[in-house]
Amino acid sequence: MKKSLYILIALLLSAVMYGCSSSGAVENDADNNKENKPTITLAETNWTSTLVPTEIVKNILENMGYKVEGQQAELGAVYTGLSTGDVDIFMDSWAPQQNQYMNEYSDTIERISASYEDARAGMVVPKYMEDINDVGDLKGKEDMVNNEILAISESDPAMEDLQDIIDAYNLDVEMINSSEGAMLAAAKAKIEKKEPVLLYGWEPHSMFQLLDLKILTNNKVPEIYGDTSVHVVVNKGLKEKAPKAYKFLSNWSISIDDMEDMITKIDNGQNPEDVAQTWVENHQDKIDKMKGD
Template sequence: MKKVIVMITVLILSIGLYGCGTANNEAENEEANGQENQEKQELVLGLTAWTSTLPPTEIVKDILEDRGYSIEVVEANIGAVYAGLANEEIDIYLDSWYPQQTQYLEEYSDSIEQLAPIYEDANAGMVVPNYMEDINDVADLIGKEDIVNNELIAIEDGDPAMDELQELIDAYELDVELISSSEGAMLAAAKAKTDQNEPILLYGWDPHSMFNDMGLKILTNKEHPEFFNGSSVHPIVHKDVKEKAPEAYELLEEWTVSIDDMAEMITEIDNGADAGEVAEEWLENNPEWLNNN
């Protein structure tokens, strides 16, 4: 009888110890899953103050939130966005123009990665109104710089396009001063001139609403085609995103938008539509990108 009691006691203790071990394992698994979910839930998107950055940022924000991520959007100038990507304060940026922003890709190549293009065949360069009928190529400006007050109005310093514009000015030996500004101020100056059918020279990129809204054209560049000869637009991520958020990384590698859709969304936003609502409308028309596709 004593042997039976001892055996029962040992059995009870074994079951208890097994139960504790199982509970501990379950707790550890729950903790690990919690950490994994916590990692999945936090991503930071960089946003620059250009209209072209808003549609892809809002769309990807909606898609990733639908897939369980918590998204923070941080706005900064382009240099600060790339620096934030490099030090992992920002995880993703969705409006990287290539090759215009090559200098940042090279500077931070150890810690950031360029993914497949969101859209291609984007264009940029010097821009004038359509009614400046005699000015169709950059070379047509030579000797006529005074008609635009010897000024080329552009965007903020620090954007690589500013360097390329200055190189283009120098290549043609144009007597114009490159004026840095914000996108909004540049467009306001262009509207003031085009409303009066007056000449103006500015920087522009397509897709953008400026071409339809103000009747503008990008000048060709036959003598120096090495400048502004076409662009593709890419997501940029910190290299840890592939491991930290593999589902988001895979999405960004696959996700594309037609350039026509981009132009339409940018025009809607520039004309006063809410960027979030514009993104929601695009997703309604492209539902395959939601629901964990």
């Protein structure tokens, strides 16, 4: 009888000790407990190249059990938010165009993966401008485009590079800065009339499919906009705050073909969340590898 009582007491003590140790493990690893997982903030600009990967990653992180919030801002404010920790992730950091921000906030932010490394940017014209294929071909013919180049917000660092190209070729053109949408609307109006037009463009973007454009070569200063890549940037605190999210994003990648296909669908009126959901459903094996499952 005593032996049975001793065995029962030992079993009860083991159960209590196991329960305590298990409870402590959960409390010390909030990233494994769906109820205690932190809220993650994704920065959003108004660029279509930001919208697509942001929607996809939001979908995946929510499936991992995180609550995800979006914060829209101009590029400078995005990096300021990343540096202070008010923003955790930005999915559309272009290099070298945005290197100035990476250098300024290097103590608190980091690039942890490349979404794609074969992005392109530069001066763009419609394909029907058959005699204009390099930036140098514009010299002396600037009046054909009304001595102007349509561009995005002057606060974007890429506009400094664009001005450097204008100066390098000594082109007689003025930069007309506006939003991405306004720039494309103005270009579309000219293209519908088959008029010459010069604008700033980048890939991936639906403009090349929808407006039948081409990026001009830049043989004089090829280092400008050359070897462009796009990265995921995070606040350095994310690694401790949400280690599983950090690991997933460290392995993140997506093809330019997929990007342009989805951007075009969204520009044609499809819901961004639905487009992202379809990509997630069709790439689950890839996503599992990025998560390390």
